[in-house]
Amino acid sequence: MSILQTTDLKKYYGQEPNITKALDGITLTIGRGEFVAIVGTSGSGKSTLLNMMGGLDNPTSGSIRVKGKELSQMKDEQLTIFRRRNIGFVFQNYNLVPILNVYENIVLPVELDGDTVDQKFMMEVVGLLALDDKLNSMPNNLSGGQQQRVAIARALVSKPAIILADEPTGNLDSRTSSDVLGLLKTTSYKFDQTLVMITHNNEIAQLADRIVRIEDGRISE
Numbered sequence: 001m002s003i004l005q006t007t008d009l010k011k012y013y014g015q016e017p018n019i020t021k022a023l024d025g026i027t028l029t030i031g032r033g034e035f036v037a038i039v040g041t042s043g044s045g046k047s048t049l050l051n052m053m054g055g056l057d058n059p060t061s062g063s064i065r066v067k068g069k070e071l072s073q074m075k076d077e078q079l080t081i082f083r084r085r086n087i088g089f090v091f092q093n094y095n096l097v098p099i100l101n102v103y104e105n106i107v108l109p110v111e112l113d114g115d116t117v118d119q120k121f122m123m124e125v126v127g128l129l130a131l132d133d134k135l136n137s138m139p140n141n142l143s144g145g146q147q148q149r150v151a152i153a154r155a156l157v158s159k160p161a162i163i164l165a166d167e168p169t170g171n172l173d174s175r176t177s178s179d180v181l182g183l184l185k186t187t188s189y190k191f192d193q194t195l196v197m198i199t200h201n202n203e204i205a206q207l208a209d210r211i212v213r214i215e216d217g218r219i220s221e
């Protein structure tokens with residue numbers, strides 16, 4: 001069953017003759033629980049595509065449906081709520097809030113939603129990511145790999161159906177990368193979440209169920 005669909009998605013910047021076609025007609029269907037790796041050279045349109053899928057940016061034309069809902073037809077506030085409830089983001093630079101401790105960072109999206117944290121589920125995620133003894137630590141006192149695991153826990157704890165990850169291990173050494181990636185894959189699989197991940201790393205891409213290659217804003221295979 002499909003959970004995320006883009007149809008003839010285009011994103012153009014600027015005007016002719018200096019137009020940049022960041023996305024130039026992307027039609028893609030991603031199934032529930034699927035792990036898709038998005039690969040392609042620098043500037044090929046990967047981040048633009050991921051941002052569109054997460055409703056962080058508007059397309060020039062085309063459609064993005066998440067759980068059957070057309071994102072471009074939602075009002076800003078509606079989209080913010082839909083995003084918080086359905087999509088978890090993991091970015092290369094972690095995006096943790098420096099003045100909040102690990103626990104506070106992890107539960108922030110749920111609390112922003114005015115929801116109560118499922119403590120049992122949270123502790124299960126925290127345990128899987130081996131962060132049990134770090135809950136009171138401040139992000140600045142953690143290693144890159146630990147900070148990335150906090151960002152993953154934060155993305156998982158609101159139980160989003162979809163996790164969008166933009167080079168989540170781009171700042172980590174290769175051993176930590178494979179640890180973090182293994183955890184991300186295991187947790188998303190365990191909780192039946194769809195994982196869409198941008199990566200430059202071929203070995204990482206091989207872990208995915210499917211690889212989508214982007215070239216000049218188009219799917220090349």
Ligand SMILES: Nc1ncnc2c1ncn2[C@@H]1O[C@H](COP(=O)(O)OP(=O)(O)OP(=O)(O)O)[C@@H](O)[C@H]1O
Pocket residue numbers: 013020021022040041042043044045046047048049
């Ligand atoms: N805000 C913007 N204004 C103008 N052009 C942009 C903007 N954002 C992206 N682009 C252009 O769109 C194209 C696709 O960019 P995008 O960031 O999606 O590539 P990418 O594949 O993620 O690259 P990288 O692997 O280097 O992160 C590039 O040519 C980029 O210069």
